[in-house]
Amino acid sequence: MAVITVEHLRKAYGRVVAVADVSFEVEAGEIFGILGPNGAGKTTMVECIQSLRNPDGGTIRVLGLDPMTQAAVLRQRIGSQLQDAALPGRLRVGEAIELFAAFAERPVDCEELLSRWRLEDQRGQAFDSLSGGQRQRLFLALAFVNSPEVVFLDELTQGLDPQARRATWELIEEIRQRGTTVVLVTHFMDEAEHLCDRVAVVDAGTLIACDTPQGLIDGLGLPSIVRFSTCEPDVAWLEKLDVVDSITRHGDAIEVRGTGPVLALVASELVAHGIVPLDLRVDRPTVEDAFLTLTGKAIRA
Amino acid sequence: MSTMDGYLAMTRTEFRLFRREPFAVVFVLAFPLMMMVLLAAVFGNNHADAEKMQNGMLIWRGVTPANYYTAASVAGIVAALGLITLPINLAGYRERGILRRFHASSVSASILVSSQLTLALVTFVTGTIVMAAVAWLAYNAMLPKDPVGVLVALLAGTACFGAIGLLLATAIQTSRSAQGIGLLLFFSVWLISGTAPPRAVLPAGLRAAGGVLPLTHLVTAVQNPWFGFGWSGTDLAVLAIYAVAAGVPALMLFRWD
Numbered sequence: 001m002a003v004i005t006v007e008h009l010r011k012a013y014g015r016v017v018a019v020a021d022v023s024f025e026v027e028a029g030e031i032f033g034i035l036g037p038n039g040a041g042k043t044t045m046v047e048c049i050q051s052l053r054n055p056d057g058g059t060i061r062v063l064g065l066d067p068m069t070q071a072a073v074l075r076q077r078i079g080s081q082l083q084d085a086a087l088p089g090r091l092r093v094g095e096a097i098e099l100f101a102a103f104a105e106r107p108v109d110c111e112e113l114l115s116r117w118r119l120e121d122q123r124g125q126a127f128d129s130l131s132g133g134q135r136q137r138l139f140l141a142l143a144f145v146n147s148p149e150v151v152f153l154d155e156l157t158q159g160l161d162p163q164a165r166r167a168t169w170e171l172i173e174e175i176r177q178r179g180t181t182v183v184l185v186t187h188f189m190d191e192a193e194h195l196c197d198r199v200a201v202v203d204a205g206t207l208i209a210c211d212t213p214q215g216l217i218d219g220l221g222l223p224s225i226v227r228f229s230t231c232e233p234d235v236a237w238l239e240k241l242d243v244v245d246s247i248t249r250h251g252d253a254i255e256v257r258g259t260g261p262v263l264a265l266v267a268s269e270l271v272a273h274g275i276v277p278l279d280l281r282v283d284r285p286t287v288e289d290a291f292l293t294l295t296g297k298a299i300r301a
Numbered sequence: 302m303s304t305m306d307g308y309l310a311m312t313r314t315e316f317r318l319f320r321r322e323p324f325a326v327v328f329v330l331a332f333p334l335m336m337m338v339l340l341a342a343v344f345g346n347n348h349a350d351a352e353k354m355q356n357g358m359l360i361w362r363g364v365t366p367a368n369y370y371t372a373a374s375v376a377g378i379v380a381a382l383g384l385i386t387l388p389i390n391l392a393g394y395r396e397r398g399i400l401r402r403f404h405a406s407s408v409s410a411s412i413l414v415s416s417q418l419t420l421a422l423v424t425f426v427t428g429t430i431v432m433a434a435v436a437w438l439a440y441n442a443m444l445p446k447d448p449v450g451v452l453v454a455l456l457a458g459t460a461c462f463g464a465i466g467l468l469l470a471t472a473i474q475t476s477r478s479a480q481g482i483g484l485l486l487f488f489s490v491w492l493i494s495g496t497a498p499p500r501a502v503l504p505a506g507l508r509a510a511g512g513v514l515p516l517t518h519l520v521t522a523v524q525n526p527w528f529g530f531g532w533s534g535t536d537l538a539v540l541a542i543y544a545v546a547a548g549v550p551a552l553m554l555f556r557w558d
Contacts, residue, residue, distance in 0.1 A: 051558075052405060072407070080405040086397040088314075090321040095314065102310030103407040126321075142406065 003028045003063055003150055003181050004049060010057035011044050018044040020205040021058070026150075031172065031182040033196030035189070035291065042185045043083055046152050049183070063149060076105045079148030081139045083155050083185075089128035091142040093119050096127065097145060104146030116171070117141040119198050132159035132176055140168070144175070151175070154185040169195055189288040199287065203295045213287050220293050222285035226256040226266045228277035237273070241265050302411065311408065311416040319420055329386050330428050333377035337432060338439065338499070339362035341367035346440045357507075358501035364528050368443050369499065372527040373452075376458065376519040377496045382421050382464025384469065384490070385483035390417070391470035393535040394480040394557060404557040411552065418463045425455045443528070450526020454533075457540040458519045464548030465515070471554050495520045515543045 003089040011019040017056055019041040026032040029285045034042045047053040049060055051067030051074055060067050061132050065074045088094055097114065101107035114120050117228035122130060130138065143151050156172070157165040172195055176182060180265055186192055192199050193213045201209040201216070223245060238244055244258040256266055263282040270277065319326070344350065344366030352358045361369045394400050403413060429451065436442035445451045469486075473479045491497055493507050494516035500508050511517050522536040 050405065075405065075407045080400055083378045084397050084398045085402040085405075087402060088318050088399060090318050090393070091314065093319065099310050099314050100406050139402075142402070146406070157490070178507070193444055 001028045002026065004032075004183070005061045006045075006049065006262065007084065008056065008058035009045065009048060009055055009060060011041075011048055011053065011055045013258075017205050019048070019055075022205070022207045023058075024200050024201070024207060024210055026181060026183060027174065028181055029179055030044060031176055031184060031195050032204055033199040034183065034185045035192045035196075035199050035287070036187065036202035037295070039281040042187075042202055044155055045202070046154060046185055050078060050079075050152055051075065052082075067296040069116070076146060077149050079143035079146060079151040080226075081143040081151070082155065083158070085139060087127040087138075089126060091127050093127070093130070094123040095117045096138065097141060098140050100145045105109075106147040108147050113141050113145060116144075118167075133164045134250060136160055139283075140171075148180065148209045149229040150163040150183065150187070152183045155190065156186065157183060157191060165191075171212075189286065189291060193282055193287040201291060201294055202255075208294050209256040209290075213290075216287060216294075217285045220285075220290055221259055222289050223257045223259055224262045224285060225283045226258070226262050226280070227254065228270070229253050230270075230275050230277055232273075232275055235275075238266060238269060241269060271301060304409075305400040307412050308415055310401075312419050314422075315416045315420045318396055320442050325390075325422060326382065326386055327380040327482065329378060330424070330431070331349065332381060333374040333428070333496075334432060334479060335434065336377065337370045337374035337436060340370045340408060340497075341436065341440050341442070344370070346442060348463065355501045356405065356505075360499050360501045361501075361526060362524060362528070365441065365442070367436060367440040368528065369524070371442050371506055372524040373496045373520045375425075375432050375455075375527075376494075376516060376523045377491060378432075379421075379425055379458040379462050380490060380494075380496075380516045381435075381487055383459075383466040384487040385480070387417060387421070387463065387466030388473055388479040388483050389476045391467070392473050393476035396472075396475050398558070400557045408427045409556040412551070413464070414467055418459055421463060425459060425524065426452070429455065429520045445527045445530075446529035447526035454519065454522035454537065457537045457544070460516050460544035460548070461540040464544045464546075464551055467555075468547045468551035471551050471556060490514055490516050492516075510516055516539060 002025040007023045009019055009022045022045060033047065036042050036100055044053065048055040049062055049067060051071040054068060062074055063077055067074055095109070097110045101110055114123060117140055119134070119137055119141060129137070140153070143153065158166055160168060169191070172182060184196060196213060198210065198212050199216060200207055206254055211219060231252055235247065235254060238247055238256060243260040243262045246257045247256045256262065256294065267280060346365045346367035348365060350361055351363055351365055377426050387529070433444050437444055469479065470481065472481055493503060493511035495511065496516060500511060503511065518536040518539040522533050522540060525531060525533040
């Protein structure tokens, strides 16, 4: 069942077209990623879906509601973690959560929220004195204060250190376990690959692909690269394998490119020839490779 | 959640923030108080002055200069908060993304504004009490003869200057420009609304210009009950008209980012 339906969404700022004719659906209970470089129109898209911005054209339905005309009802059922948001500098963490809970029809328990997002120690701390990571956790907590059915997380792990990122990813997976649909806007490839059930790749305001992370990679037929070292001078017999496309050699270092189960077939062939390299490994294509192939450019981090 | 819960939570928050940063409104309270002390010192509290005329008008509206300025300066507090503090605060909230955050979490513009105005009204009442006490101690000026009438005038003034401040906050992009524009507006209005020179001594053109300004009407609306002249229905009505004329477009055009 689709909880979000977007059809022919269009939004321009003056003559700059931010989103041009984008359509997609988000299924209940999935983590749906919107991946693209900065300025691709990702934030504008989710702002229209959250009724924070009025689109110029197209139709949007979220939980069966129209964000243009049913904004108030919709806001009670969705949670938002916004980019570039702030709170009054002297407002304390605990007070902020209580304040936002007062506007929720179905508020969650404030204590539970504080502990879930590891904010108990910051409870009495003013917003201005929080670190980037603590602010981010506070905004995540605020996104969940109204027991939302769908949450929108815009640049979820911006400004977090690697450890905090991992911890945040775990919390997001836990949230999905409980049936909440998550729309995740990101420009981090690893985040999209790790968290998302499906990813929409957006570039210059258009949707250029929408699939599972693996589907994106498979659909493009991107090669895996098997690497190992051997002093055996001739390994040309590996080319006889159907899965192998090419072999390159730099001294003892061999690189075998191919699609499909390259590693297993190459490994068994090597063993059959009495070669058992210690450093045999495979680099599988990643979402990043798929992204580069699709957009023809590297993401600007 | 009810609208009332939201209003109470937001108002409590605004009071907390105010308590933690009280000097943000020091100008609003201190400037009119300082002006009252200075102007009353210059013009005194002599009953002989009460009947002085100029341009066919009673200069001090039939009371002593010290009494005149005490009540007029209370109106000055309301104008300063509406024209300076409110637009700076709201534009700052918008600039920093605080309004976006509120908007996404079901905070309505009317709740946000009513909380700000509640805090403003409490500031005005406090400012009035301080003003009256200082004038009474320093110059033996009169205390308000009709405190309820003064309170009603303050309510009308809050609605009027709250609406104007909200409209300014909607029109002005940043809190820095709000500061510049607000100060300029405040001083231009303050100089010709009877808050600085009494209106009777102004040249006819300036007096006519001041006559349409809301601060002129707030000065009279506060002075009349303060001096025991009764409530001034016309001035209260003008303030109400200003409140609606500025408040309706301000709420309709309210921008969250």
